[in-house]
Amino acid sequence: MRGYTIAIALVCIAGTAAAPMLHAQWKTPWDYTGPRGADHWSALDPAYAICNTGKQQSPIDIAGAHRADLPPLRFENHSAPLEHLVNNGHTVRVNYAPPGSGDFLIVGDTRYQLTQFHFHHPAEELIGGKRYEMELHLMYAAADGDVAGVAVFLERGRAEATVKTLWDHMPLIVGKDLTIPGVEVNPGEMLPPNAAYYRYLGSVTAPPCTEGVVWYVLKTPVEVSAAQIAAFAKLYPNDARPPMPLNGRVVSESR
Numbered sequence: 466m467r468g469y470t471i472a473i474a475l476v477c478i479a480g481t482a483a484a485p486m487l488h489a490q491w492k493t494p495w496d497y498t499g500p501r502g503a504d505h506w507s508a509l510d511p512a513y514a515i516c517n518t519g520k521q522q523s524p525i526d527i528a529g530a531h532r533a534d535l536p537p538l539r540f541e542n543h544s545a546p547l548e549h550l551v552n553n554g555h556t557v558r559v560n561y562a563p564p565g566s567g568d569f570l571i572v573g574d575t576r577y578q579l580t581q582f583h584f585h586h587p588a589e590e591l592i593g594g595k596r597y598e599m600e601l602h603l604m605y606a607a608a609d610g611d612v613a614g615v616a617v618f619l620e621r622g623r624a625e626a627t628v629k630t631l632w633d634h635m636p637l638i639v640g641k642d643l644t645i646p647g648v649e650v651n652p653g654e655m656l657p658p659n660a661a662y663y664r665y666l667g668s669v670t671a672p673p674c675t676e677g678v679v680w681y682v683l684k685t686p687v688e689v690s691a692a693q694i695a696a697f698a699k700l701y702p703n704d705a706r707p708p709m710p711l712n713g714r715v716v717s718e719s720r
């Protein structure tokens with residue numbers, strides 16, 4: 466029993482020190498470019514088949530959106546301890562244990578709970594061919610399993626306080642799942658004051674590229690500093706999937 470306890474203790478020490486890939490999120494590795502790049506995701510694993518064959522993939526280049534009377538987005542956010550901060554090999558991400566963080570996106574009668582958020586450099590969604598420097602993705606799930614994504618463009622300007630908190634503790638080692646004692650973050654503080662948006666039906670933008678995600682792409686960017694962009698880019702120079710074909714999908718735009 467004593468030996469068992471010591472063994473567990475050693476595993477825990479290794480876990481907090483430098484054990485790579487403790488929480489590998491993907492069974493089959495993939496990249497954004499090269500032989501395992503975005504053009505080849507379908508061939509890497511049958512579970513990724515829809516990546517290059519699906520007709521409702523994300524991101525897209527948003528152009529010719531149709532103005533419509535869309536419901537306003539309502540957000541309910543709060544500060545909570547910073548847990549499950551992970552560098553998953555493709556981005557820096559904060560995960561929340563199911564069913565989510567207790568932060569909500571409310572659209573009409575549907576309440577979606579925040580399940581994770583993460584970052585892309587450069588931005589994935591384009592607006593009329595224009596690409597922002599970074600993009601924040603907040604992923605939500607409703608009780609019935611419906612998934613929604615909120616995309617927030619990040620542009621060069623003043624430093625952003627929540628991003629600073631996250632970057633101060635940015636895990637450099639892939640797979641480490643960090644809890645930061647005494648530190649809290651409120652994801653809502655990274656949202657712009659104006660929630661005007663584009664809406665379209667798409668997918669998760671990384672393997673397995675699952676479709677059925679309603680994307681709400683906020684029009685108003687949020688500022689982050691040049692140093693904050695550079696710090697992320699040093700870790701991930703390119704974690705953006707190229708834009709995918711629209712295939713006749715309608716993009717709506719709130720008034």
Ligand SMILES: [Zn+2]
Nearest residue numbers: 583585602670
């Ligand atoms: Zn994303």
